[in-house]
Amino acid sequence: MATLTTLDAALKIQYLPGVVEQLNQERSWYSKIEKQTEGWAGRQLFWTTHTQRSGGWGSRAEAGGLPRRGAQAVAGPNLTAKYLWGRINLTEQVMHASTKDQSMVGSAMDFEMEGLMNDLKRDSNRQLMDGNGNGALCLTNGTGSSAATVTVDTPGTQFVEVGSYIDSFTAEASGGSTGITAQQVTGKTATTLTLGGNESWANNEFISYEGSRGNEWLGLRGIVDDGTVVGTLYGIDRTTTANAYWRARVSDNGTTNRPLTEVLLQTVIDDIEDNSDANADDIDWILSGRPVRRQYMNILVPDKRFINTMDLGGGFKALEYNGKAWIADRDVRPNQVYLLNSKSFKFAQLAPLSWMDKDGSILHRSTSDDGSYDAAAYVFGELKCDAPNRNGLLSDITE
Numbered sequence: 001m002a003t004l005t006t007l008d009a010a011l012k013i014q015y016l017p018g019v020v021e022q023l024n025q026e027r028s029w030y031s032k033i034e035k036q037t038e039g040w041a042g043r044q045l046f047w048t049t050h051t052q053r054s055g056g057w058g059s060r061a062e063a064g065g066l067p068r069r070g071a072q073a074v075a076g077p078n079l080t081a082k083y084l085w086g087r088i089n090l091t092e093q094v095m096h097a098s099t100k101d102q103s104m105v106g107s108a109m110d111f112e113m114e115g116l117m118n119d120l121k122r123d124s125n126r127q128l129m130d131g132n133g134n135g136a137l138c139l140t141n142g143t144g145s146s147a148a149t150v151t152v153d154t155p156g157t158q159f160v161e162v163g164s165y166i167d168s169f170t171a172e173a174s175g176g177s178t179g180i181t182a183q184q185v186t187g188k189t190a191t192t193l194t195l196g197g198n199e200s201w202a203n204n205e206f207i208s209y210e211g212s213r214g215n216e217w218l219g220l221r222g223i224v225d226d227g228t229v230v231g232t233l234y235g236i237d238r239t240t241t242a243n244a245y246w247r248a249r250v251s252d253n254g255t256t257n258r259p260l261t262e263v264l265l266q267t268v269i270d271d272i273e274d275n276s277d278a279n280a281d282d283i284d285w286i287l288s289g290r291p292v293r294r295q296y297m298n299i300l301v302p303d304k305r306f307i308n309t310m311d312l313g314g315g316f317k318a319l320e321y322n323g324k325a326w327i328a329d330r331d332v333r334p335n336q337v338y339l340l341n342s343k344s345f346k347f348a349q350l351a352p353l354s355w356m357d358k359d360g361s362i363l364h365r366s367t368s369d370d371g372s373y374d375a376a377a378y379v380f381g382e383l384k385c386d387a388p389n390r391n392g393l394l395s396d397i398t399e
Helices: 004-025 028-032 092-098 102-130 241-246 262-274 290-300
Strands: 034-036 044-046 049-052 073-075 078-080 082-091 138-140 144-153 165-169 183-188 192-201 206-209 249-251 285-288 309-313 316-321 324-328 336-340 345-355 372-385 392-395
Touching (some): 028 285, 049 241, 078 372, 082 102, 102 372, 249 262, 262 336, 262 392, 285 290
Parallel strands (some): 034 345
Antiparallel strands (some): 044 078, 082 372, 138 144, 138 206, 165 183, 165 206, 285 336, 345 372
């Protein structure tokens, strides 16, 4: 017979390890990078980065005096953990049936846990790819007045899930006025969202998941950047000339798309070598959307070159570009290619995926007065990069 105690045990022992394993293995980028659990001071992490040579060198004539004294210059970046949550709900009817038939709750839990795993996997991957810490999914394109269909752009509806709840604001990170408030997305096309109720909004409002604005992880979009998307990264303002060392190498074409070429790819790699301590072999991962990856395949076919693949383990395969793994991911924005030194990244993990059970129970009676039970899971951390200048972005590529 199942009781709340046995159901708690099933959630902790039977289901959670499977979710952790699938989250680790089914997100290519997350599975690639190292997890850092040490060095936290409360919810903050501090470290030191090398910024400038000492200047204490030089050739001299005999008895010509020593070079001037110098010291290596360093800076102290820091980050604060962000908090990703997932939640499941079991009705009183399912809970009651479970006391009669253990398989009943097993089926219900399988369904809920599968959904939770997919939700966490999908949203965490989006944040690690496209996140800039503020949670914007897209922008409203035009105004709306007591309407339920929202036209969007930058980049469209790519990151918005049907069934989710969204907000919109005139400012991206904080402040500003509110347009759409806690509305469920009931349908979408490539450029429109259908809401569950009527709302009014201004042009170019930032759409984010309900309550997530300003609370999401950093991702490649915010880190592999020259200061255009995220100006101050880990407490260092990289828009200033003095902090140019903290910028990734970016090659764009002023928003005008151009065909992908091997010369363009090599230009970014050369730029990384010229402006960091990395060499070409240190660039080990290339990430793009599938349309851009197909453009690379189209380069190879006319020259009758073999399309080589690499086995990355964990079920992942990649195309090969000069010994580097080229991965396609649905959460990379259109027209972009990231060229990455994976060893410069870590996921700084304050708390691994866990159930909220500090009071001794995982299942709690819902506060919504519907006679159901809730369970919540979380993972706390932030994506960390020790050397943004070892990474590059090639943008404005024709798909």
